[in-house]
Amino acid sequence: MWKLLRQTGCVGIVTEPPPGSDEALRIADSLQLQIKSIIGRALCIRQIDAGSCNGCELEIHALNNPVYNIEGLGIKFVASPRHADLLLVTGPVSRSMEVALRRTYEATPDPKLVVAIGDCGCTGGIFGENYASTGRVANVIPVNVAVPGCPPSPSRILAGILTAISSPRAITSVSDN
Amino acid sequence: MDQLTYWIEQAKPMPGAPGVCQLEVSVETWQQLARDIAADGGRLLALWVDCEPAMTVRVAFLTKSIVLVLALAVAESSAGYPGLADSFPAAARMQRAAADLCGVRADDFDTRPWLRHAAWPTRYFPLAPERQAFEKTEAVSDEYRFVRVTGDGVHEIPVGPVHAGIIEPGHFRFSIVGEKILKLEERLGYVHKGIEQRFTQMQLLVGHRLAARISGDSAVAYSWAYCQALEGMAQVVIPPRAAWLRALALECERIANHLGDLGALGNDAGLSFGLAQFSRLKELWLRAGEAAFAQRYLLDFIVPGGTGMDPSVNGLSGLVTCAGMVGATASEIRTIYDEHAGVRDRFTGAGIVTPELAARLGLTGLAGRASGQSFDLRVDLPCEPYTSLSVTKVWRSNGDVAARVEVRFDELSESLRLVEQIVQQLPDGHHLVDVAAPAAGTMGTGIIEGWRGAVFIALTAAKDGLIGRCHPHDPSWQNWPVLEHAVIGNIVPDFPLINKSFNLSYSGHDL
Numbered sequence: 001m002w003k004l005l006r007q008t009g010c011v012g013i014v015t016e017p018p019p020g021s022d023e024a025l026r027i028a029d030s031l032q033l034q035i036k037s038i039i040g041r042a043l044c045i046r047q048i049d050a051g052s053c054n055g056c057e058l059e060i061h062a063l064n065n066p067v068y069n070i071e072g073l074g075i076k077f078v079a080s081p082r083h084a085d086l087l088l089v090t091g092p093v094s095r096s097m098e099v100a101l102r103r104t105y106e107a108t109p110d111p112k113l114v115v116a117i118g119d120c121g122c123t124g125g126i127f128g129e130n131y132a133s134t135g136r137v138a139n140v141i142p143v144n145v146a147v148p149g150c151p152p153s154p155s156r157i158l159a160g161i162l163t164a165i166s167s168p169r170a171i172t173s174v175s176d177n
Numbered sequence: 178m179d180q181l182t183y184w185i186e187q188a189k190p191m192p193g194a195p196g197v198c199q200l201e202v203s204v205e206t207w208q209q210l211a212r213d214i215a216a217d218g219g220r221l222l223a224l225w226v227d228c229e230p231a232m233t234v235r236v237a238f239l240t241k242s243i244v245l246v247l248a249l250a251v252a253e254s255s256a257g258y259p260g261l262a263d264s265f266p267a268a269a270r271m272q273r274a275a276a277d278l279c280g281v282r283a284d285d286f287d288t289r290p291w292l293r294h295a296a297w298p299t300r301y302f303p304l305a306p307e308r309q310a311f312e313k314t315e316a317v318s319d320e321y322r323f324v325r326v327t328g329d330g331v332h333e334i335p336v337g338p339v340h341a342g343i344i345e346p347g348h349f350r351f352s353i354v355g356e357k358i359l360k361l362e363e364r365l366g367y368v369h370k371g372i373e374q375r376f377t378q379m380q381l382l383v384g385h386r387l388a389a390r391i392s393g394d395s396a397v398a399y400s401w402a403y404c405q406a407l408e409g410m411a412q413v414v415i416p417p418r419a420a421w422l423r424a425l426a427l428e429c430e431r432i433a434n435h436l437g438d439l440g441a442l443g444n445d446a447g448l449s450f451g452l453a454q455f456s457r458l459k460e461l462w463l464r465a466g467e468a469a470f471a472q473r474y475l476l477d478f479i480v481p482g483g484t485g486m487d488p489s490v491n492g493l494s495g496l497v498t499c500a501g502m503v504g505a506t507a508s509e510i511r512t513i514y515d516e517h518a519g520v521r522d523r524f525t526g527a528g529i530v531t532p533e534l535a536a537r538l539g540l541t542g543l544a545g546r547a548s549g550q551s552f553d554l555r556v557d558l559p560c561e562p563y564t565s566l567s568v569t570k571v572w573r574s575n576g577d578v579a580a581r582v583e584v585r586f587d588e589l590s591e592s593l594r595l596v597e598q599i600v601q602q603l604p605d606g607h608h609l610v611d612v613a614a615p616a617a618g619t620m621g622t623g624i625i626e627g628w629r630g631a632v633f634i635a636l637t638a639a640k641d642g643l644i645g646r647c648h649p650h651d652p653s654w655q656n657w658p659v660l661e662h663a664v665i666g667n668i669v670p671d672f673p674l675i676n677k678s679f680n681l682s683y684s685g686h687d688l
């Protein structure tokens with residue numbers, strides 16, 4: 001126990017400040033964002049691998065490490081779409097995951113946001129569309145923000161998430177109250 | 178001279194990876210050799226079907242310190258060929274996958290589809306040369322015939338394909354009594370995205386980019402294996418510096434993955450401290466890697482003819498400094514894992530694969546080395562620069578989660594040592610030479626010991642610089658079926674821990 005505490009103490013707090021949101025990443029704005037701002041800052045994310053090479057997942061995992069410390073920002077990954085505000089979807093969507101992705105989207109309560117991750121999620125990437133791949137995420141479910149990169153770095157992914165939830169209009173509506 | 182040695186002498190060397198020979202065989206020799214190789218303790222490396230120029234089923238074995246590829250011509254797609262699942266159980270799923278993609282069946286008893294879900298029509302064979310144009314059908318869920326376990330108090334738990342976490346999709350069907358697992362049946366193929374067909378639409382000189390994206394966590398291993406095959410076919414010898422830089426990248430990839438897994442395993446055993454510590458180390462390691470290679474994950478580092486860039490002196494020395502720090506911290510945490518009663522209790526005796534079972538089922542790579550299967554390509558069939566690196570092989574024979582954790586810890590320190598050695602002895606010179614696309618019809622192979630195990634590529638050139646066929650093989654093919662055995666008799670709540678201790682690839686398997 002002593003060693004464990006010493007190790008924890010020696011490392012200390014390593015969390016870095018988060019990146020700002022990036023308007024360049026936005027694809028479509030949503031009225032639902034205003035409702036989002038009423039829910040508050042705590043945000044629940046359900047991640048779905050719809051056919052990725054697993055590279056994007058590695059960088060999404062990194063968001064949970066102490067350096068990015070996404071939970072410290074009030075964002076957490078949840079196990080069920082029913083508890084989620086936002087879906088983080090990777091991959092070209094494989095045809096075998098198409099139904100599962102649609103069902104997950106339907107099971108997510110409104111208002112819901114979708115962030116597509118990686119070149120594959122944005123465009124289908126190197127895999128494109130074929131008998132087994134339906135290509136980009138937006139071919140299957142509506143997407144709010146798309147983050148390119150192969151894989152995008154954790155800070156780009158985080159910027160994408162923050163872009164999705166921080167619509168300028170939503171913020172205005174809060175101060176109007 | 179025994180029969181096997183006789184046949185090996187008849188085989189012709191193949192371009193690419195060292196020690197690979199090919200032999201065209203008749204149906205009788207096909208079966209007989211498979212039995213002889215199994216009896217001699219050989220291992221199955223990969224099995225696939227090439228549809229062109231003539232329908233041919235190929236199988237690669239590791240036997241007598243070489244890789245022997247058997248090629249069996251199959252007359253018509255309906256004729257079938259003798260399956261090898263009796264001698265090599267891991268062949269079963271590879272044969273089913275080949276039937277889904279090419280339409281040629283083995284005569285083994287399990288003829289259920291494997292990669293083909295209901296997503297594409299049953300008469301469409303993605304790799305067959307005269308395939309019909311693909312017409313998109315409505316997406317439906319498929320009806321897969323799981324093997325049922327019946328009896329008093331037995332019930333089923335279906336899990337997935339979408340899991341409760343940041344994990345790749347796959348389906349697990351547990352038959353349980355109380356908490357105890359009687360049987361696990363896996364259903365994979367959810368992330369099948371047509372990689373093998375996609376290869377045939379690409380130029381030989383850019384195929385390495387797709388290879389790197391077969392399984393993102395093994396990008397270096399796959400892109401190296403691809404380039405090894407291509408360079409062999411094009412008769413290009415890469416500069417020594419390029420080979421050493423590739424090995425540096427491969428060890429960096431191994432270190433990143435082991436750091437990630439060691440943290441996740443601590444977490445699954447209830448010690449979130451482990452996850453926090455190791456995920457921080459992994460982040461620092463990836464950043465040191467980014468400073469050296471200009472990429473956190475090396476998806477575009479290895480290119481035909483060498484490497485895409487040459488790391489700066491500062492970048493390299495940063496890696497060595499980081500390696501020293503990671504090594505020291507990891508050994509501190511290792512003591513904490515070792516002394517933590519809760520962790521010990523969860524790790525020890527969970528998910529056991531005995532060396533006998535591992536040998537019979539063909540368990541390979543890292544998981545194999547935790548169950549007494551001490552094979553490591555870097556030592557047993559090394560390519561340059563491993564011929565001059567003298568890697569210390571790591572293995573255990575307990576075959577439980579604890580053993581797989583120990584192998585990771587030991588391999589981590591060995592790879593950190595290798596990083597230092599490689600940076601110190603890195604030869605000067607160019608990091609890249611020109612490669613021209615090889616002539617149509619040339620075939621070659623690449624085999625690289627990735628962090629999970631041996632990654633294999635079989636590559637054939639078509640005309641106009643195109644890829645005729647590229648079959649990638651992940652060690653997860655051999656290991657997924659063994660996981661079904663490893664969990665028998667364990668309790669359901671231990672499954673995530675046992676599964677993580679194997680950490681097999683879905684994307685690399687589903688293709």
Ligand code: SF4
Pocket residue numbers: 051052053054055056090091092117118119120121125149150151152390393
């Ligand atoms: S964007 Fe790149 S890392 Fe992400 S799934 Fe696609 S190929 Fe893999």
